Amino acid sequence: MQLFLVSAGPGDPATLTAQARRAIESATDVVGYGLYLELLGALVAGKTHHESPLGREVERAGLALDLAARGRPTALISSGDIGIYAMASVVFELLDDRVNGRIANGDGQADWLAVDIEVVPGVSAMQAASSRAGAILGHDFCTISLSDLLTPWETIERRIHGAGRGDFVVSFYNPVSRRRDWQLGRARTILLDYRPPGTPVVLARNVSRDNESIRFLTLAELDCGEVDMFSLVCVGNSETRLVRTPSRPWVYTPRGYGGKPS
Amino acid sequence: MQLFLVSAGPGDPATLTAQARRAIESATDVVGYGLYLELLGALVAGKTHHESPLGREVERAGLALDLAARGRPTALISSGDIGIYAMASVVFELLDDRVNGRIANGDGQADWLAVDIEVVPGVSAMQAASSRAGAILGHDFCTISLSDLLTPWETIERRIHGAGRGDFVVSFYNPVSRRRDWQLGRARTILLDYRPPGTPVVLARNVSRDNESIRFLTLAELDCGEVDMFSLVCVGNSETRLVRTPSRPWVYTPRGYGGKPS
Numbered sequence: 001m002q003l004f005l006v007s008a009g010p011g012d013p014a015t016l017t018a019q020a021r022r023a024i025e026s027a028t029d030v031v032g033y034g035l036y037l038e039l040l041g042a043l044v045a046g047k048t049h050h051e052s053p054l055g056r057e058v059e060r061a062g063l064a065l066d067l068a069a070r071g072r073p074t075a076l077i078s079s080g081d082i083g084i085y086a087m088a089s090v091v092f093e094l095l096d097d098r099v100n101g102r103i104a105n106g107d108g109q110a111d112w113l114a115v116d117i118e119v120v121p122g123v124s125a126m127q128a129a130s131s132r133a134g135a136i137l138g139h140d141f142c143t144i145s146l147s148d149l150l151t152p153w154e155t156i157e158r159r160i161h162g163a164g165r166g167d168f169v170v171s172f173y174n175p176v177s178r179r180r181d182w183q184l185g186r187a188r189t190i191l192l193d194y195r196p197p198g199t200p201v202v203l204a205r206n207v208s209r210d211n212e213s214i215r216f217l218t219l220a221e222l223d224c225g226e227v228d229m230f231s232l233v234c235v236g237n238s239e240t241r242l243v244r245t246p247s248r249p250w251v252y253t254p255r256g257y258g259g260k261p262s
Numbered sequence: 263m264q265l266f267l268v269s270a271g272p273g274d275p276a277t278l279t280a281q282a283r284r285a286i287e288s289a290t291d292v293v294g295y296g297l298y299l300e301l302l303g304a305l306v307a308g309k310t311h312h313e314s315p316l317g318r319e320v321e322r323a324g325l326a327l328d329l330a331a332r333g334r335p336t337a338l339i340s341s342g343d344i345g346i347y348a349m350a351s352v353v354f355e356l357l358d359d360r361v362n363g364r365i366a367n368g369d370g371q372a373d374w375l376a377v378d379i380e381v382v383p384g385v386s387a388m389q390a391a392s393s394r395a396g397a398i399l400g401h402d403f404c405t406i407s408l409s410d411l412l413t414p415w416e417t418i419e420r421r422i423h424g425a426g427r428g429d430f431v432v433s434f435y436n437p438v439s440r441r442r443d444w445q446l447g448r449a450r451t452i453l454l455d456y457r458p459p460g461t462p463v464v465l466a467r468n469v470s471r472d473n474e475s476i477r478f479l480t481l482a483e484l485d486c487g488e489v490d491m492f493s494l495v496c497v498g499n500s501e502t503r504l505v506r507t508p509s510r511p512w513v514y515t516p517r518g519y520g521g522k523p524s
Contacts, residue, residue, distance in 0.1 A: 119396070123279065127345060142405075166421040254351055
């Protein structure tokens, strides 16, 4: 009884690891958001598809556990890294609820705890954006989701202050949505208390997909009207630099040369 | 004139993306730390190897730029993600120095600015560790390198306080080395001011390599004597949970179910 939690990377199947590809190959059933399954093309052809709409994450995680518990090798697929703002946490939260008796012992659920789970990591949106732009994640960084659907805004704001005080490079996930339009502006205002208006910002949209766009801005120039739910916004720290080579600009954060073997 | 900055993942070649594999395949020359080239095995066979010891990062980056500028398609290879605490920043810093005249126009260097650079992202140590342990990176997180070889300790300490105040999950890179043995203990003491002693900690060593080990501890139990330079230490936030299923424990950070399409 096998469930693979598979990271599909930012979009282009070339960003999958060999391990992710093998996991998908060995599954009979694939579960995921329709658009992401589509991006995988031939890789998921011939498998039983269980597509589900946005926002039904708990249902999708439960379905994947059910399928695996019934003996069907299953791949639950997220874009980016499935362990980062994605489905892996939802699966483990369901298991936690089962172990602790918060979920009733319904049809098929008894066997969730017998499922073998393998989590397959992958390239998250911040890494895809950073690689296209240069190396903005080259030194200490943090990620903050601006979605306040299930996290109180006060918690998010405390994190933005923590990022500012700590001078972390910051990647904003879920910067805006149709219903959330002011959070990114507020985040920018907070960060401007801690770092200069000229701080480099990378605005990445649809990385490795059709209509990819990478824009280089400053923190002062960041106009939230240009950002949508397919965008990732990455703000440099006080040392992040833009360098204009003859062919193109790059943004990088110096790491200091010491430290880990590279 | 092509230079690929290639992420080799945590160790097992199955953690490379197809894009990374293709980049290496199209290079005649590979530049990297000997151990990491070894782990790649057949993938780098038949290519001209330029191994270099630890700690010679600037030299290694310059060599890779030189080779590419001389017309040899070259892959500069880092373990993990080359954009995260690794060689990509070093390359861009050298280019910055060239563009701004801080490096003299020596032999072969004139052409550095004509080199096409492609950065290929990959699985970083924190992602490998998180995937083996469950999903500890499931919500807002940060990374902090504890190496003070080139970053002042005051800056690092300010970041640990920022991480504590912001309640970020924290991945400590370069937690200890032969010459640095007290920094992790100090980091633990600071975090204990912000989060409970029972906070889950994942101690990951040699993930995806021989002798892989994953240990589950609490913040209070974290004994810095058990950590070495092949380890990554990941400390949960105030909501991170350990769940004991019949087969094994998992650690995850709940994401809240809202937000990005998964």
